[in-house]
Amino acid sequence: MVALDAFTETNGATVIVPKSHLWNEKRWPTRSETSPIVMESGSMVYFLSTLWHGGGQNNSTEKRNSLNMQYCQPWMRPFENHILAVSWDKLSQIPPKVVDMMGYKVGIPMVGHVEGSSPLRAVRRRLDEYRNGKL
Structure with a gap:
């Protein structure tokens, strides 16, 4: 700090x-x-x-x-979860490298994945479902 x-x-x-x-x-x-x-x-x-x-x-x-x-490896889930700290709809306003560092990129194959892919893909899929009235 x-x-x-x-x-x-x-x-x-x-x-x-x-x-x-x-x-x-x-x-x-x-x-x-x-x-x-x-x-x-x-x-x-x-x-x-x-x-x-x-x-x-x-x-x-x-x-x-x-x-x-604050920083930790992107594939680790920290005590303070950066994925939950920022609204999904704001991710497109953040530089991609920072989004990756927040934990949205799978670093080691299949470590930190969500539903078999990167957390960012899962978020995009959920946002699309929400916007199309499927959630």
């Missing part, structure tokens, strides 16, 4: 729960275990998505903008 604006406790700095990526699924954090990531504009923080994290409460009149970058 890159801070485009300064992250302060007042403007809702992202909060993390240190070492929570090591917990099992039964362990839930308390508010007292959170720590704000305070940093200057242009700074960057890196953490695994399995670490408990979230936006802090913004008690100011300022916005807190950031750039969030």
Whole structure:
């Protein structure tokens, strides 16, 4: 995550729960275990998505903008599923290479496939069925 604006406790700095990526699924954090990531504009923080994290409460009149970058191999299904994060009807507005990186391209033969083909083909088939009243 890159801070485009300064992250302060007042403007809702992202909060993390240190070492929570090591917990099992039964362990839930308390508010007292959170720590704000305070940093200057242009700074960057890196953490695994399995670490408990979230936006802090913004008690100011300022916005807190950031750039969030996430990546995994296109044929892997991440914890944060990019396929579900973007409406199918918007895929044609996104550069094809980015759509592939979001997981719509089968990387290794038959790994990550949907109904025997790439996820993008399955989406196009479903959209066509929907538009033609077959769904």
